[in-house]
Amino acid sequence: MRHLINPLDFTTDELDRLFDLAADIEQHPEQYAHKCDGKKLATCFYEPSTRTRLSFETAMLNLGGSVIGFSDAASSSASKGESVADTIRVISCFADICAMRHPKEGAATVAASHSGIPVINAGDGGHQHPTQTLTDLLTIRALKGRLSDFTIGLCGDLKFGRTVHSLINALSRYDGIRFVFISPEELRIPDYIIEMLREKQIPYKEVIRLEDTIGDLDLLYMTRVQRERFFNEEDYIRLKDFYILDKTKLNLAREDMLVLHPLPRVNEISVEVDDDPRAVYFKQVQYGVYVRMALILTLLEIEKEN
């Protein structure tokens, strides 16, 4: 039995198979509509996350399965003091697979070590959010046709953004990737990631102005400056509008550059950009459903059976 706790839990070969399956689901959704008949997904969300939870639930419903679960800690036994270990032991008796979001880092690791069913980490605090990384990779592969040989700019909060850190780690396993980190000094990429890139001799550069580098990029990954990551409200207010991608800046970009964003977007991408064909962040959401469908099938080992 396998779990998905960290984006690097799967090898690149395993990811290729997962993405091939997701691509086939996209092409032939009707062939997968009953693959999970009689199976149940438990969505155990100890903190609200409408987008991720609904994506998981949609994925399971698309496969013909059903969904049980809770959407915040107050409506679970956690409010009575039940441990994660006990909760997953109980859930294992009800469901066939579990997607868990928890505000504490490492909660999914604890769940996996006590679970009788596959556990998918749907976000553990500021630590990991592997299905977002899979979504990002599938989107890039589907729309660029490859996961190698491109220059990707990551813009915004590179210090606290877990999706950015996970994506860099995942992409660093592919050939020919060049990173451009675009952030204010206060939100620059952590040193341990820079060290990892140096050790692997992966080219990168750090810049402050998006306009200076947008013309060099094949991909631009925008992020939100998150209020909850700041201890100081003044710092948040000063930095939240540092980068706003608008039409003027996008005009400096290549015709085939893609703009990705993990969503939710606040104001870091102007709505006037939404209609540009290079803006693919809403397509990204759709790929998130495909990749979660492929992940559920893979962890339940269903494609081997049928």
Place this chain on the structure above:
Amino acid sequence: MLNVGKIEEGYVLDHIQAGKSLTIYHLLHLDKTDAQVAIIKNARSSKMGKKDILKVECPIGSIDLDVLAFLDRNITVNVIRNGEIMQKEDLILPREVRNVIKCKNPRCITSIEQGLEHIFVLSDATKGTYRCKYCESNPPAQ
């Protein structure tokens, strides 16, 4: 100069950072054994200025010394048999350490989950760095 008698069989842990001997005494669970232990604090050292030393009279192999490498790789472990130093034992970094220190990350699941062991896993053997098994944060300085 303070003199402490020789031991017949056991270990002399030398070059302990001054002031850390009691911490190591507890982490080796020496408080829970019948072993005779001499704790020497602030001994003069040409190499370190001052240092602590632990002398433990016990059967060889009866205490788990792996944790020493995690705590301080500069500690020298002298193995004593028949009152003589038989060998200086090389400290090997343990693959993981359990319940030696606690994760201090307030966002880590260990901060709320009952009965959960505090486990640090060796992440880089060359640098001797460890990370919490759960939140992957570095251990607090000892």
